[in-house]
Amino acid sequence: GAVVSQHPSRVICKSGTSVKIECRSLDFQATTMFWYRQFPKQSLMLMATSNEGSKATYEQGVEKDKFLINHASLTLSTLTVTSAHPEDSSFYICSARGQGESSYEQYFGPGTRLTVT
Amino acid sequence: LAKTTQPISMDSYEGQEVNITCSHNNIATNDYITWYQQFPSQGPRFIIQGYKTKVTNEVASLFIPADRKSSTLSLPRVSLSDTAVYYCLVDAVGFGNEKLTFGTGTRLTIIP
Numbered sequence: 001g002a003v004v005s006q007h008p009s010r011v012i013c014k015s016g017t018s019v020k021i022e023c024r025s026l027d028f029q030a031t032t033m034f035w036y037r038q039f040p041k042q043s044l045m046l047m048a049t050s051n052e053g054s055k056a057t058y059e060q061g062v063e064k065d066k067f068l069i070n071h072a073s074l075t076l077s078t079l080t081v082t083s084a085h086p087e088d089s090s091f092y093i094c095s096a097r098g099q100g101e102s103s104y105e106q107y108f109g110p111g112t113r114l115t116v117t
Numbered sequence: 118l119a120k121t122t123q124p125i126s127m128d129s130y131e132g133q134e135v136n137i138t139c140s141h142n143n144i145a146t147n148d149y150i151t152w153y154q155q156f157p158s159q160g161p162r163f164i165i166q167g168y169k170t171k172v173t174n175e176v177a178s179l180f181i182p183a184d185r186k187s188s189t190l191s192l193p194r195v196s197l198s199d200t201a202v203y204y205c206l207v208d209a210v211g212f213g214n215e216k217l218t219f220g221t222g223t224r225l226t227i228i229p
Contacts, residue, residue: 034216
């Protein structure tokens with residue numbers, strides 16, 4: 001099946017710094033990628049939807065200037081958490097939707113654990 | 118208004134069949150029903166998807182009644198490794214609505 005990877009798997013950063021998380025579709029082209037955030041014991045919350053070559057669409061309440069999303073190619077999307085604070089500590093998960101017959105299914109990455117100290 | 122409603126948690130013994138029911142009273146004609154499994158600190162994993170009646174694959178079965186207002190995920194002969202959170206989602210497929218909305222999920226605990 002289709003594989004989505006994320007890098008890094010976990011990151012610790014100091015408050016005020018920026019962190020970039022990469023999401024890659026390894027064996028298919030992803031026209032659309034999604035970024036989710038998940039706090040402990042809670043469900044996944046969609047943050048934004050990104051389409052290759054266009055600006056991301058952010059969900060209500062998600063600051064677009066704080067969570068920068070770039071989807072420059074059909075296999076790579078990045079999420080940059082700018083000026084991170086401890087409350088941004090969370091589990092960030094990306095997913096990708098492919099092209100063609102499998103376009104109805106979303107494939108999820110393994111997640112990135114961000115800890116801001 | 119929540120799209121789906123599931124039990125918050127369930128316990129079961131190893132070797133038993135587990136059925137998790139999801140209510141989706143407002144399901145639309147274009148909506149499909151999809152179940153995902155999530156282990157701690159991992160991304161969700163697709164289990165099964167269906168539109169109506171019964172769907173079966175190598176890991177689970179999905180039962181959908183004629184009115185489609187609910188669905189039941191059936192896991193045969195569960196093992197300890199099936200301990201996870203199971204999410205039921207209803208969303209349009211291939212009709213331009215691309216977002217997946219996750220509900221609370223069901224935390225399934227398998228007891229030895």
